[in-house]
Amino acid sequence: MKLVYCSNCDAVSALANFEREVCQTCERPAARVDVPRPWQHWAGIGVIVAGSAILLLMYIPEIQFRVLVLLPFLGFGLFLSTWGLRVSKDKALELGRARVKERKA
Numbered sequence: 001m002k003l004v005y006c007s008n009c010d011a012v013s014a015l016a017n018f019e020r021e022v023c024q025t026c027e028r029p030a031a032r033v034d035v036p037r038p039w040q041h042w043a044g045i046g047v048i049v050a051g052s053a054i055l056l057l058m059y060i061p062e063i064q065f066r067v068l069v070l071l072p073f074l075g076f077g078l079f080l081s082t083w084g085l086r087v088s089k090d091k092a093l094e095l096g097r098a099r100v101k102e103r104k105a
C-alpha cells in the first residue's frame with residue numbers, strides 16, 4: 001500500500017502498490033508521500049498472528065469453535081490496522097501540505 005497527496009483536493013488517497021499515483025477523487029496525478037508505519041499497524045498484524053498461533057497450539061476439532069476463537073483477534077487486529085491507516089493518512093496529509101507550502105514559498 002502507498003499513500004499519495006493531491007494538492008488539488010487537499011486529500012490523501014491510499015492506493016495499492018501497483019496502482020498509478022493518481023488522486024482517487026479527481027484522478028489527477030498525485031504526489032507519493034512516504035510515511036513510516038505507525039505502531040498500530042504492527043500491533044494489528046501481531047494480534048492476528050498471535051490469534052493464529054493460539055489456534056495452532058490449541059487442539060480444537062470443531063470449525064465453529066476455531067472461528068469463535070479467531071474472531072475477536074481478527075476484529076481487534078482489523079481495528080488496530082484501520083486506526084494505523086488513519087494515523088498514516090493524517091501524517092501524509094500534513095507532509096503533503098508542508099510540501100506544497102515549500103513549493104510556493
Ligand SMILES: [Zn+2]
Pocket residue numbers: 006007008009010011023024025026027028
Ligand atoms: Zn484530487
